[in-house]
Amino acid sequence: MLILKANLTVNNKVKLTTKDSKVFEGIVLPDTNSKKVVLKLDSGYNIGILISNIKEVKILSKPKKNITKKKTTAKINKKLPTISILHTGGTIASEVDYETGAVIAKFTPEELLSKFPELKTVCNINSSLIGNMFSEDMRFSHYNKLLTAIQKEIKKGADGIIITHGTDTLAYTSAALAFALEGLNTPILLVGAQRSSDRGSSDAFLNLLGACQYLSNSNFSEVGICMHESSDDKSCLILSPTKTKKFHSSRRDAFQSVNAEPIARVFSDGKYENISKLHSTESKLTVKPFKENIKVGILKAHPNMFAKEITNYSTGFNGLIIEGTGLGHLPVNETDKETKENSKILRAIKSLSKSIPVFMTTQTTFGRVNMNVYSSGRKLKEIEISGDYNDMLTETAFIKMSWVLSNYPKSKVNELMNQNLRGEISKRSSKKEFL
Amino acid sequence: MQLDYKKLGFKSGLEIHQQLETHKLFCNCPSIVHDKNPDIKFERKLRTSAGESGKIDQAAKYESKKxxxxxxxxxxxxxxxxxxxxxxxxxxxxxxxxxxxxxxLLLNATPVDEVRVMRKTVIDGSNVSGFQRTMLIATDGYIETSKGKVTVDSICLEEESARKIETKPNYTKFRLDRLGVPLIEVATDASIKDPEHCQEVASILGMILRSTNKVKRGIGTIRQDVNVSIKGHPRVEIKGFQDLKSIPKIIEFEVKREIKESKNKVDSHVRKANSNLTTSYLRPMPGAARMYPETDVQPILLTKQFIKQIKIPELITEKAIKLEKKYKLSPTLAQELVNNELFIILTKQFKKLQPTFIAKTILEMPKEISKRFNLPKENLKPYHFESVLEALNENKINESAVLQILADAANNKKIDFKKYKKVDSSQIELEIKKLVESNKNVSPNGLMGLIMKNYRGKVDGKKAMELINKYHK
Structure with a gap:
């Protein structure tokens, strides 16, 4: 058995005979474990064979070692702008390495250009690998790493920066960068893909091409997001870093503006149209990173709530975002004997808001908080829950409060949370800004 | 020119694709192969991507260039x-x-221990994702043929592609109704001996698949691809046979074409069967590089326990032999009656009638009605057959009236048994006697015509002729 297993080394080409005398020839793949061997047959099909069913293994050939690949260097075209691509992970540039079974990022400029050859005609590419992680695993320390890398690229003279990112928390990162990079004068676009780039139909190609084209051709100089506008491979939207949400778990047009219009539309041929006014700053870039130990919670209001859900935040947390119902409500009214818990909730939130900043958003996603219309809202406003009249996304409010707590005294939090800093709060609600 | 296939080093293998009668393979959509009124439209591009080995498949590259x-x-x-x-x-x-x-299991094959779903790169647009999902289910089976055993190399389960609607220089349009319908793919080894043998193998494989009683029927639900090679020439795959009967001629013409073609100048490639039985170039032969794992679907372990509880259906041929014996039917009728529930019900119901007559009534008469009277046989419903056979069973009508009555039904006319009421034989005899006497110069056939004018369906033709001959001297 031991010898049998030793012969089943990954990448060996083997001839396998099962106990019922069936013969399979193929290459041993990395999914092989102590129970089964996974073979790639000559036909291209993979199959799993139980080790307990195997009678004999013969090695037909072993893999050739140290295959040196031809190195090509990407030529620099001085007439074209230079764009730096920083990879953090996600499906956009990852590939399965069939030698080791691990998901790896193919990310040298050469590898990128061989994958996306049309980029050559748009810009020169620099690239570096910052990380290779699922975006839901990110922490504030990763934001800070990214900030350092961005500063480095700006110093090197990049005309624009693309950050490739997993889509799950891409809109959190875009908000984090927008707040942390004060006085930014170099355009940065976050780009993701909803369908992996190892398939012919991936949205990665158009998203990346669209981002390169917009960075190369427009006067944009802020942080933005570039993703598919619809199910068609026709255009991408450039979206606000603080007013965008991932609305669908799998569709390629998952990213949509909330309480705002998109910044611009880029067509597959490189033409673009700006939709909302661009902001440009003349000031100097100041980087205001995140404190990695800041703890901000998010609490969603719901029927049959308990005070314990709120008191959970009373120790160890620096701030709380409440995603209220409707105009910004929590169940705080005792109207009959069944609603006694609601009085406890009111007491709990009152006591919490005395020790940490508590900010209200709405779980309707679209629309504005207004804590003056119903008694629930008025009660919350009375006990200094802030956020009245704001139309910020919960995700953005979470990032913003963490960032404010990282860079300003606690006494400034309420004031800054209610002030528009990076387009995260709009003054007017336009009829166009809904689904 | 008579070809000696053995001498030519003729090798041929067959691949059968048959749609299954169940919902789609990777979602819960119904398998409606021809759906109407599309309400969703979108536009895409496709790119090549490298397979597991890092190579880009040559067939994929060919499409990508477009x-x-x-x-x-x-x-x-x-x-x-x-x-x-x-x-x-x-x-x-x-x-x-x-x-x-x-x-x-019907093909005597062995299921694999663990099924791994693969993506087969297809970038001609017929698969929206740029690949077709496919999985190897079983290997190393065989079938018995008149020219010996033929090995079945592999049995796969895969997704059907989208239906092409329109081709223009700058775009191709597809409809997605068919996309994702489950297909079984059965591939033999290259041991098929000659073009006729190929047709036989295709017909046996088709019969075995139909024996599951869970495959779609009708035009386009089954497709045959034939691999052909002769010594010194690369392998060629021919797709798009219209029917089984065309297989031998198309292969024969292909072999003749290859003989004329200069040796070793072309690579293996795929050809399309044309309606005039010749073939034309379609695309390069895809290779193993087009396959890479479908990482979104977990592998499926086929335990011994699971395989044990799979019920092996009876072959159509076996069922037909049983029917043939039980009801004393001809082999052709028996074949056609396999899984025909109406036949079983009607034979139980009408014990006085010959099963062969019931079989002919439900199988052959509808065909005759559409051919002879040009009437829509689809109008004939089980209750039409039931009521007409009931009348016959109760001796109210003659056998010869059955076709007429069904023709009326197909023509959406009300069934009127009175019109075809059986006439008393002594009355008929009297009538015939009178008729013969008053038309002494008319031939028996002419007399028959006259009789039938008045009594069509009401008297048995054979009987009438007997009586004519009796009085006509």
């Missing part, structure tokens, strides 16, 4: 986000898996 736009139209009744490549697949349709395992 840089086409693909227009898709879909019906929300028969497709969902999975077909639009906007949602990951669900797990494999369990019923489809079990149908394929039934077929595999």
């Amino acid at each position: 840089q086409k736009t693909f227009l898709y139209e879909a019906c929300s009744t028969s497709s969902c986000l999975v077909e639009y490549d906007e949602e990951p697949p669900t797990q494999v349709n369990q019923e489809a898996l079990e149908i394929v395992l039934q077929a595999a």
Whole structure:
């Protein structure tokens, strides 16, 4: 058995005979474990064979070692702008390495250009690998790493920066960068893909091409997001870093503006149209990173709530975002004997808001908080829950409060949370800004 | 020119693709192959991507060079986000898996221990994702033929592609109703001996697949691809046979074409069967590099226990032999009556009638009605057959009236048994006697015509002729 297993080394080409005398020839793949061997047959099909069913293994050939690949260097075209691509992970540039079974990022400029050859005609590419992680695993320390890398690229003279990112928390990162990079004068676009780039139909190609084209051709100089506008491979939207949400778990047009219009539309041929006014700053870039130990919670209001859900935040947390119902409500009214818990909730939130900043958003996603219309809202406003009249996304409010707590005294939090800093709060609600 | 296939080093293998009668393979959409009124439209491009080995498949490269736009139209009744490549697949349709395992066991093949779903790169637009999902279910089976055993190399379960609607220089349009319908693919080794043998193998494989009673029927639900090679020439795959009967001639013409073609100048490639039985170039032969793992679907372990509970269906041929014996039917009728529930019900109901007559009534008469009277046989419903056979069973009508009555039914006329009421034989005899006497110069056939004018369906023709001959001297 031991010898049998030793012969089943990954990448060996083997001839396998099962106990019922069936013969399979193929290459041993990395999914092989102590129970089964996974073979790639000559036909291209993979199959799993139980080790307990195997009678004999013969090695037909072993893999050739140290295959040196031809190195090509990407030529620099001085007439074209230079764009730096920083990879953090996600499906956009990852590939399965069939030698080791691990998901790896193919990310040298050469590898990128061989994958996306049309980029050559748009810009020169620099690239570096910052990380290779699922975006839901990110922490504030990763934001800070990214900030350092961005500063480095700006110093090197990049005309624009693309950050490739997993889509799950891409809109959190875009908000984090927008707040942390004060006085930014170099355009940065976050780009993701909803369908992996190892398939012919991936949205990665158009998203990346669209981002390169917009960075190369427009006067944009802020942080933005570039993703598919619809199910068609026709255009991408450039979206606000603080007013965008991932609305669908799998569709390629998952990213949509909330309480705002998109910044611009880029067509597959490189033409673009700006939709909302661009902001440009003349000031100097100041980087205001995140404190990695800041703890901000998010609490969603719901029927049959308990005070314990709120008191959970009373120790160890620096701030709380409440995603209220409707105009910004929590169940705080005792109207009959069944609603006694609601009085406890009111007491709990009152006591919490005395020790940490508590900010209200709405779980309707679209629309504005207004804590003056119903008694629930008025009660919350009375006990200094802030956020009245704001139309910020919960995700953005979470990032913003963490960032404010990282860079300003606690006494400034309420004031800054209610002030528009990076387009995260709009003054007017336009009829166009809904689904 | 008579060809000696053995001398030519003729090698041929067959691949059969048959649609299964169950919902789609990786979502819960119904398998409506021809859906109407598309309400969803979108536009995509496809790119090549390298396989596991890092190589780009040559067939994929060939398509990619065309840089086409693909227009898709879909019906929300028969497709969902999975077909639009906007949602990951669900797990494999369990019923489809079990149908394929039934077929595999009928083909004497061994299921693999663990099924791994693969992506086969297809970038001609017929698969929205840029690949077709496929999985190897069983290997190493065989069938018995008149020219010996033929090995069945592999049995796969895969997704059907989208239906091409329109081709223009800058775009191709597809409809997504068919996309994702489960297909079984059965591939033989290259031991088919000659073109006629190929047709026989195709027909046996088709019969075995139909024996599961869970495959779609009708035009386009089964497709045959034939691999052909002769010594010194590369292998060629021919796709798109219209029917089994065309297989031998198309292969013969292909072999003759290859003999004329200069040796070793062409690579293996895929050809299309034309309606005039010749073939034409379609694309390069795809290779193993086009396959890479479908990472969105978990592998499926086929335990011994699971395989044991798969019911092996009875072959159509075996069922036919049983029917043939039980009801004393001709082999052809018996074949056609396999799984025909109406026949079983009617034979039980009308014990006085010959099963052969019942079989002919439900199988052959509808065909005759459409051929002879040009009437829509689809109008004939089970209750039409039932009521007409009931009248016959109760001796109210003659056998010869059955066709007429069914023709009326197919013509949407009310069935009127009175019109065809059996006439008393002594009355007929009297009538015939009178008729013969008053038409002494008319031939028996002419007399028959006169009789039938008045009594069609009411008297038995044979009997009438006997009587004519009796009085006509």
